[in-house]
Amino acid sequence: MHIDKHLDVIAACRFCFMCRHLDPVGNVTFQESDTPRGRALILDTIRMKNESLKNRDFIATIYRCALSGANRCHCVSHYDEVGLVLAARKDIVEAGLAPENVKALAEKLSRATFTVRGKGNVLYYGDHPELYSGCKTLSGGDPGKALETLGFAGDSQKVFDRFKSAVTASKCTTLIVAEPSAYDFLKDKLDGIKVVHCSEHLLSGKWKARPVRKAFYLESDFLKNYDGNPAASRELLARCGYSLMPFGTNSEESYSVGEGAVVFDELDPELCEKLCRRVYDLADNLKTALFITPSRYVKATLAKYNSQIRIVSLEEAVAQRKDRK
Amino acid sequence: MIPPNSYLYEMVRSELSWVVGDDHVQTGDSDKLGHSIDYYWVPEVWHDRGQKLPPPDFVVYPASAREVSEILKIANTHNIPVIPWGGGSGSQGGALPIYGGIVMDMKRMNKVLNIDPISMTATAETGINTQHLEWAIEKAGYSTMHFPASIACATLGGFIANRGTGVLSTKYGKIEDMVMTLEVVTPTGEIINTLPVPRHASGPDLTQLFLGSEGTLGVVTKATIKIHPIPESRKFHAFLFKTMHEAMVAGSKIMTSRLRPCVIRLYDEPETAKLIKRVLGIDKKGAYLVFGFDGPAKIVDLELEQACAICREKEHEDLGTEMGQAWWDHRYKFFYPPYMFHLPQAFGTLDTVATFANIEKVYWAMKNVVRENFPQAAFIGHFSHWYEWGCMLYARFIIEAPPQDPREAVALYNKIWDMAIRAAIKEGGVINEHHGVGLKLGRIMKELYGPAFKVLEDIKKTLDPNNIMNPGKMGFPSKGI
Numbered sequence: 001m002h003i004d005k006h007l008d009v010i011a012a013c014r015f016c017f018m019c020r021h022l023d024p025v026g027n028v029t030f031q032e033s034d035t036p037r038g039r040a041l042i043l044d045t046i047r048m049k050n051e052s053l054k055n056r057d058f059i060a061t062i063y064r065c066a067l068s069g070a071n072r073c074h075c076v077s078h079y080d081e082v083g084l085v086l087a088a089r090k091d092i093v094e095a096g097l098a099p100e101n102v103k104a105l106a107e108k109l110s111r112a113t114f115t116v117r118g119k120g121n122v123l124y125y126g127d128h129p130e131l132y133s134g135c136k137t138l139s140g141g142d143p144g145k146a147l148e149t150l151g152f153a154g155d156s157q158k159v160f161d162r163f164k165s166a167v168t169a170s171k172c173t174t175l176i177v178a179e180p181s182a183y184d185f186l187k188d189k190l191d192g193i194k195v196v197h198c199s200e201h202l203l204s205g206k207w208k209a210r211p212v213r214k215a216f217y218l219e220s221d222f223l224k225n226y227d228g229n230p231a232a233s234r235e236l237l238a239r240c241g242y243s244l245m246p247f248g249t250n251s252e253e254s255y256s257v258g259e260g261a262v263v264f265d266e267l268d269p270e271l272c273e274k275l276c277r278r279v280y281d282l283a284d285n286l287k288t289a290l291f292i293t294p295s296r297y298v299k300a301t302l303a304k305y306n307s308q309i310r311i312v313s314l315e316e317a318v319a320q321r322k323d324r325k
Numbered sequence: 326m327i328p329p330n331s332y333l334y335e336m337v338r339s340e341l342s343w344v345v346g347d348d349h350v351q352t353g354d355s356d357k358l359g360h361s362i363d364y365y366w367v368p369e370v371w372h373d374r375g376q377k378l379p380p381p382d383f384v385v386y387p388a389s390a391r392e393v394s395e396i397l398k399i400a401n402t403h404n405i406p407v408i409p410w411g412g413g414s415g416s417q418g419g420a421l422p423i424y425g426g427i428v429m430d431m432k433r434m435n436k437v438l439n440i441d442p443i444s445m446t447a448t449a450e451t452g453i454n455t456q457h458l459e460w461a462i463e464k465a466g467y468s469t470m471h472f473p474a475s476i477a478c479a480t481l482g483g484f485i486a487n488r489g490t491g492v493l494s495t496k497y498g499k500i501e502d503m504v505m506t507l508e509v510v511t512p513t514g515e516i517i518n519t520l521p522v523p524r525h526a527s528g529p530d531l532t533q534l535f536l537g538s539e540g541t542l543g544v545v546t547k548a549t550i551k552i553h554p555i556p557e558s559r560k561f562h563a564f565l566f567k568t569m570h571e572a573m574v575a576g577s578k579i580m581t582s583r584l585r586p587c588v589i590r591l592y593d594e595p596e597t598a599k600l601i602k603r604v605l606g607i608d609k610k611g612a613y614l615v616f617g618f619d620g621p622a623k624i625v626d627l628e629l630e631q632a633c634a635i636c637r638e639k640e641h642e643d644l645g646t647e648m649g650q651a652w653w654d655h656r657y658k659f660f661y662p663p664y665m666f667h668l669p670q671a672f673g674t675l676d677t678v679a680t681f682a683n684i685e686k687v688y689w690a691m692k693n694v695v696r697e698n699f700p701q702a703a704f705i706g707h708f709s710h711w712y713e714w715g716c717m718l719y720a721r722f723i724i725e726a727p728p729q730d731p732r733e734a735v736a737l738y739n740k741i742w743d744m745a746i747r748a749a750i751k752e753g754g755v756i757n758e759h760h761g762v763g764l765k766l767g768r769i770m771k772e773l774y775g776p777a778f779k780v781l782e783d784i785k786k787t788l789d790p791n792n793i794m795n796p797g798k799m800g801f802p803s804k805g806i
């Protein structure tokens with residue numbers, strides 16, 4: 001089983017309570033099973049008794065995880081509890097036990113195709129080509145990350161292969177990726193092309209001094225908790241005149257409403273709404289404040305369950321002040 | 326346990342759902358598993374060896390005192406045990422559903438209801454995670470000053486139920502010193518409030534009755550606690566003494582001279598060699614003593630200097646502020662895997678408290694009993710929480726390879742507890758200082774209290790005539806197996 005490659009994590013997490021306060025799902029369902037300890041206990045049970053993998057309640061719990069990375073980041077030994085859950089999902093899928101809604105979602109994601117347009121040797125993969133003049137654009141669905149998080153490793157690889165063919169055919173030397181989940185997935189996966197996050201690229205431009213505008217910055221799970229928290233996004237926003245205020249009561253929790261699970265809102269909208277409600281509740285001035293997030297997913301999801309929130313993506317925030325020098 | 330496929334089970338489930346909503350009555354295997362193991366070593370080893378753990382029949386998540394009250398009334402009607410559950414981080418098995426029944430998970434009751442900057446108090450629902458509580462209070466510019474190693478694991482209600490404590494207890498007190506007033510739902514479902522202030526002469530203090538009652542006398546639903554300004558300065562200093570005794574003399578003198586450190590911690594020689602080296606990287610022979618002061622900078626400097634002067638009276642190695650600060654910075658690291666003891670080891674925290682006149686006798690009595698009777702066990706200890714009159718001993722026994730058979734392992738484990746705690750009591754110690762009694766030590770309560778235990782039993786009988794609240798814990802009667 002894939003979980004057997006993570007026995008160190010099972011052994012560490014199964015009786016450990018030290019990061020339970022950071023599990024975004026546990027913080028809204030309040031269920032013991034929705035914490036790294038709870039999930040490790042389940043997977044320890046499955047380790048000892050493989051047929052427990054068939055337990056529908058266990059499977060549901062494993063798919064309820066938001067894969068935020070905040071727990072792993074907080075843990076002094078950084079046990080990869082996300083990796084353990086991903087391994088368990090692979091085991092579930094390979095045993096033919098994926099729930100129907102997961103299968104249907106995977107089936108949809110597997111159909112992704114990719115198209116390259118325009119001219120240039122820099123390829124942009126995102127929603128705001130207007131910010132990247134002189135670049136080719138690559139469009140299509142998710143490059144395989146979503147399928148990977150659902151446990152469909154083979155299908156993920158197939159989609160990625162199509163993505164890679166499109167990139168290779170473009171003959172570009174740099175790939176700019178906007179969505180943090182895709183950036184996380186692609187950053188070490190493509191040979192012969194430099195992969196950068198859009199913030200790194202945009203930062204290289206020159207920016208006019210602008211009047212200061214205050215905004216709450218909702219960190220991306222991928223950038224912060226998976227990719228070493230690069231400073232580029234925050235620096236870019238600062239250059240654009242945004243004075244960023246941290247959101248919530250602390251810097252440890254993830255407020256990215258299931259971003260780590262890439263398609264969490266499609267997988268479990270009811271739970272995702274609860275994650276959003278926690279964010280709305282923590283906001284002191286939801287209606288008047290401006291929120292900026294590097295993730296298109298976070299923006300769309302938070303806007304979906306409360307039409308009053310003023311939230312823009314990083315690229316939109318930049319576009320609003322786009323009169324570069 | 327109610328048979329899950331019986332119609333009685335469905336009757337009770339329907340009644341509970343009516344009170345809290347379908348979503349808040351869990352009967353699935355995932356949650357039952359999570360709620361059948363707390364931080365007590367016995368259920369851990371039981372799970373590890375593939376044994377079946379007693380699960381709850383229902384896990385219920387109330388959102389208000391009224392819902393708690395309704396649930397308790399249902400439980401009384403059907404004579405079903407109710408076990409309050411906070412974070413499950415208790416080490417004494419206090420939250421385990423040993424007879425099945427309803428685990429009442431309090432975490433949905435997680436709101437900060439009021440911060441009163443004039444009186445410096447805050448009121449919160451008791452299911453709130455204490456790290457979340459601290460963050461909310463800090464955002465308002467204050468602090469609870471409650472920093473237990475399990476701040477992120479446990480709930481306010483759990484600390485109240487267990488008389489828990491944080492690292493800064495020496496100045497800011499244990500939870501029983503922090504609480505102003507409580508809202509409690511009694512076992513028969515009445516919602517009551519204790520008096521609004523903790524100092525009064527208006528009869529015995531009901532607040533203190535519920536503090537430490539471990540879910541056996543009711544469910545604590547709301548608490549008002551003291552909050553504090555963020556100190557201008559907080560500084561630490563560490564010393565190394567040749568022996569634990571010399572360090573104890575210095576530590577007790579700091580306390581009896583009535584300086585007010587926020588923390589003192591003294592590690593015996595084996596723990597200095599083992600844990601201080603492993604976690605802080607300080608590789609020294611002897612007993613490591615660290616202390617800290619906080620408050621206005623000038624006062625901190627003055628008090629710190631006085632405390633250092635006391636330490637310098639005896640032969641010592643001055644480890645300076647840096648090695649004191651390192652302890653503070655890494656104070657929680659001791660509790661993360663792999664630094665914390667863990668299976669396959671068997672381990673237990675034999676924590677107790679005694680006066681300065683007795684505390685070293687207690688230490689040696691425990692240590693000798695473990696050494697003489699259980700040669701396979703190591704014994705280490707530190708003194709964590711210091712008072713004007715004595716201090717707390719946080720001793721631990723560790724067995725690297727306990728028996729594989731879980732029954733044998735638990736029997737051995739229990740025997741160590743039985744002997745070590747009884748040895749401590751003989752020398753003026755008590756069963757426990759801040760982890761509570763729970764399932765683990767209930768059997769020793771009658772011995773500790775003597776005839777006074779009848780008073781506790783009578784209170785229990787009066788408040789909980791059907792014995793539904795957390796039966797079989799704290800030495801109170803079981804529900805029958």
Ligand SMILES: Cc1cc2nc3c(=O)[nH]c(=O)nc-3n(C[C@H](O)[C@H](O)[C@H](O)COP(=O)(O)OP(=O)(O)OC[C@H]3O[C@@H](n4cnc5c(N)ncnc54)[C@H](O)[C@@H]3O)c2cc1C
Nearest residue numbers: 411412413414415419474475480482483486489490540545
């Ligand atoms: C890594 C680690 C480090 C720890 N360090 C410390 C420390 O520094 N200081 C310390 O004091 N403890 C410490 N503990 C022990 C533990 O955190 C405390 O005992 C804490 O009080 C338990 O709180 P909980 O919310 O997890 O309660 P639980 O374990 O869920 O329950 C404990 C008891 O309280 C009862 N209870 C819970 N909530 C309520 C309520 N609202 N009303 C009535 N009864 C209730 C339960 O029935 C049970 O009897 C540590 C534990 C761990 C895992």
Ligand code: SF4
Nearest residue numbers: 013016018019036075
């Ligand atoms: S990730 Fe680390 S802190 Fe969290 S449960 Fe696992 S071992 Fe404990």
